Amino acid sequence: MVEPKLKINQKIDLIVEQGPYQGSYLSKVAEINEDNIKVTSPYLKGELIPLRINLPLHIFITGENAAYAIKSKVIGREREPVALLTLKYPGEVERIQRREFFRMETMRKIRYRLLDADKNPSGDFKESRTCDISGGGVKMIVDKDFPGEGLLELYLDLPGLEDFPIYGEIVNIYNLPDGTAAGIKFVEIDHHAREEIIAWLFEYQRKLRQKGLL
Secondary structure (H helix, E strand, O other): OOOOOOOOOOEEEEEEOOOOOOEEEEEEEEEEOOOEEEEEOOEEOOEEOOOOOOOEEEEEEEOOOEEEEEEEEEEEEEOOOOOEEEEEOOOOEEEEEHHHOOEEEOOOEEEEEEEOOOOOEOOOOEEEEEEEEEOOEEEEEEOOOOOOOOEEEEEEOOOOOOOOOEEEEEEEEEEEOOEEEEEEEEEEOOHHHHHHHHHHHHHHHHHHHHOOOO
16 A cells, blocks of 8 residues: 655644544644654644643545545644644554545534536425435435435535535435435545544544543
């Protein structure tokens, strides 16, 4: 496997899976050295996240056809002139296909309309709810007459993405005990929008764990 190469100023996600600060945090590569990198320290609601020394984490980056999770850990911290974390790098790399993006069962509002092959609207917008969401697609409740294939224009009810268009392809139809659902694969989505979806999912998971619901 060709390992992904990080670049200065590249945006990344830091995935923390243990300890009190579990979640996904946006960061940026500040410096690359022989056996480590320095990245901007993550913030949440204006507060610096105090990730401890030796805390294991993953550096998560997305490419055109796949995502990569690079195993790492915090080996140093700086506060001046800007807050930085020093991370062990390079580390073991896991290639994650789009269909294997982290997925969470969650009900969120979603607006959608069908498109023709040229991406022209072929119907009015309808509103529904998701069954689950990932960085690669959604499963959502649909009517019985929903088509088994085609393209959609979607708007997810997630912070900052309510008015952001995502284009998806119908890939599955599911018969549920109380209705019908469709599996939609994102085929055209801005890189930043995908990162925001993944970050929201990890934060949502962290909150559920804190409440003892996972």
